[in-house]
Amino acid sequence: MAATNITHNILRFRDVTVRYGRTVALQGVSLDIPCGSSTAILGPNGAGKSTLLRAILGWYPLASGEILLGDAHPQHMLPRLAYLPQRQVIDWDFPITVRGVVEQGRYPALKFFQRLSASDHQRVARALEELGLTELADRQIRMLSGGQQQRVFLARALAQGADIFLLDEPFAGLDLFACEELTHILRAWEAQGRTVLAAVHDLELVRRTFTHGVLLDTSLVAAGDIAAVLSPENIDRAFRRGRCAHTNPLHFARTTDFPS
Amino acid sequence: MSLYEFFIAPFSYEFMQRGLGAAMCLSVSGGLLGCILVLRRLALMGDALSHSLLPGVALAWLLFGPSTTALFVGAMLAGLLTALGSALLSRLTRVKEDAAFGSLFIVFFGAGIALVSKLPTRLNLTHFLFGNVLSVSATDLHLTAIVSGSTVLLFALFYRAIVLETFDPVFHRAIGGWGALIHFGFLALTVLNLVAGLQTMGVVLALGLFLLPAVSAYLWCDHFFRLLLLSVGFALAGSIAGILLSYHAGLSSGAAIVLCQGGIFIGSALFSPSYGALKHLSHFFHERQPVRHSD
Numbered sequence: 181m182a183a184t185n186i187t188h189n190i191l192r193f194r195d196v197t198v199r200y201g202r203t204v205a206l207q208g209v210s211l212d213i214p215c216g217s218s219t220a221i222l223g224p225n226g227a228g229k230s231t232l233l234r235a236i237l238g239w240y241p242l243a244s245g246e247i248l249l250g251d252a253h254p255q256h257m258l259p260r261l262a263y264l265p266q267r268q269v270i271d272w273d274f275p276i277t278v279r280g281v282v283e284q285g286r287y288p289a290l291k292f293f294q295r296l297s298a299s300d301h302q303r304v305a306r307a308l309e310e311l312g313l314t315e316l317a318d319r320q321i322r323m324l325s326g327g328q329q330q331r332v333f334l335a336r337a338l339a340q341g342a343d344i345f346l347l348d349e350p351f352a353g354l355d356l357f358a359c360e361e362l363t364h365i366l367r368a369w370e371a372q373g374r375t376v377l378a379a380v381h382d383l384e385l386v387r388r389t390f391t392h393g394v395l396l397d398t399s400l401v402a403a404g405d406i407a408a409v410l411s412p413e414n415i416d417r418a419f420r421r422g423r424c425a426h427t428n429p430l431h432f433a434r435t436t437d438f439p440s
Numbered sequence: 441m442s443l444y445e446f447f448i449a450p451f452s453y454e455f456m457q458r459g460l461g462a463a464m465c466l467s468v469s470g471g472l473l474g475c476i477l478v479l480r481r482l483a484l485m486g487d488a489l490s491h492s493l494l495p496g497v498a499l500a501w502l503l504f505g506p507s508t509t510a511l512f513v514g515a516m517l518a519g520l521l522t523a524l525g526s527a528l529l530s531r532l533t534r535v536k537e538d539a540a541f542g543s544l545f546i547v548f549f550g551a552g553i554a555l556v557s558k559l560p561t562r563l564n565l566t567h568f569l570f571g572n573v574l575s576v577s578a579t580d581l582h583l584t585a586i587v588s589g590s591t592v593l594l595f596a597l598f599y600r601a602i603v604l605e606t607f608d609p610v611f612h613r614a615i616g617g618w619g620a621l622i623h624f625g626f627l628a629l630t631v632l633n634l635v636a637g638l639q640t641m642g643v644v645l646a647l648g649l650f651l652l653p654a655v656s657a658y659l660w661c662d663h664f665f666r667l668l669l670l671s672v673g674f675a676l677a678g679s680i681a682g683i684l685l686s687y688h689a690g691l692s693s694g695a696a697i698v699l700c701q702g703g704i705f706i707g708s709a710l711f712s713p714s715y716g717a718l719k720h721l722s723h724f725f726h727e728r729q730p731v732r733h734s735d
Contacts, residue, residue: 255616257617265614269608269610272546274607275661280664284600284607406510
């Protein structure tokens with residue numbers, strides 16, 4: 181963490197409030213994301229984790245405050261941002277190969293009628309290589325495991341040439357091995373100076389993988405170094421609002437009779 | 441019968457040439473649109489749209505009589521109102537798009553039937569439903585060619601946006617794409633092509649020309665671009681075969697075309713090497729292991 185004092189902040193939130201109708205999704209959030217950090221966004225369900233990520237893309241009008249990427253509003257710098265939503269929306273029977281999906285990463289850079297150039301193909305090949313998909317490049321996307329499917333979309337984000345990655349629950353639905361793989365990928369990205377923001381639920385995983393953390397509960401609870409953010413007091417403050425019907429959820433399981 | 445008599449001689453008549461021309465124009469644009477309809481699970485929306493054209497046709501008939509252009513414009517306006525209306529409804533209210541389509545088209549169809557019952561002369565509903573490829577006028581052919589040409593042009597221009605919006609609308613939005621515009625544009629094109637098909641094939645059969653080649657091609661391809669090409673190929677082959685069939689066997693031309701497309705579809709569904717039913721079944725029988733009980 182010696183490098184912390186010379187890094188600058190690539191994303192800055194100033195008093196950001198987002199409302200859906202009357203519901204407040206984010207309340208007066210001010211925080212800085214250091215350049216080249218890997219930051220986990222944590223908090224209970226409905227704490228505004230996804231909203232925070234999408235607000236960076238400019239999808240919601242801000243009720244107050246502003247978000248800055250460098251000196252500009254991020255919706256004008258979309259080529260620098262790669263967004264990976266939660267995975268369910270894809271039709272896995274779509275007639276497209278792994279390479280076809282990764283090539284989509286180059287689409288924003290192309291003009292009407294312009295075809296993929298040699299350098300575009302090179303970037304696609306590099307992205308496939310980096311995520312270990314070269315062998316699978318000509319497969320239809322249904323013919324992949326869940327972890328491999330996840331990596332295809334990470335490769336597309338790489339091919340975009342973005343330097344800031346916004347990942348919405350990238351670990352959801354992955355098995356132990358795939359989780360470990362993704363952890364490696366994210367660590368490698370951080371080492372290469374890429375900035376990663378990811379909404380994550382598993383606190384243990386977060387401690388091992390991310391250098392920074394943001395703890396949300398509609399408003400900001402804590403932000404900064406991951407070890408400091410994940411102090412017992414902070415976790416208690418973010419999660420204590422007792423959304424569970426039982427004061428002690430484990431008690432329910434212990435006192436219920438299961439047929440033997 | 442020589443090959444010449446079978447394949448070439450029928451097209452020495454002008455009405456056969458015009459019919460062939462119109463069917464081939466519709467095949468190209470219908471083959472393209474159909475792929476998107478199938479991939480976006482909007483296959484049944486085409487059916488709803490086709491019914492909603494009726495009030496436009498009836499109203500145009502009531503006001504301007506049997507003028508091709510008036511019927512064309514009337515049908516188009518009715519279709520656009522339904523398509524854009526339900527797209528807007530689904531975005532502005534909590535009603536989902538399929539329900540919005542289902543509701544609006546039935547209202548439009550009702551209005552159409554009401555108008556038809558008010559017509560002084562009976563509008564020939566059979567023509568509306570089935571059309572006739574062999575009675576295509578020169579104006580019809582020109583309109584069809586223009587519609588088909590603009591469809592192909594727009595597809596070429598916005599090819600990548602169409603791929604992204606169909607495959608992954610969230611990603612499309614995240615890179616700054618105009619998803620809603622692509623969606624509305626696509627709906628408008630579908631309406632336009634349905635209306636062009638109305639004159640030549642009739643609405644229901646025109647829909648067959650949109651969907652059947654696309655579904656057939658979907659059973660063979662794992663590449664989007666090849667899917668488009670194969671779908672157009674199937675559409676063209678089925679149309680030509682259908683017109684020849686209708687000429688030699690004396691069948692209704694639209695029905696013959698749809699039957700040929702249907703033949704391609706059934707064949708693909710059964711025998712496609714990777715996604716066909718036979719492949720699936722043989723897999724099922726060969727892989728099945730008897731469960732052994734050890735007592």
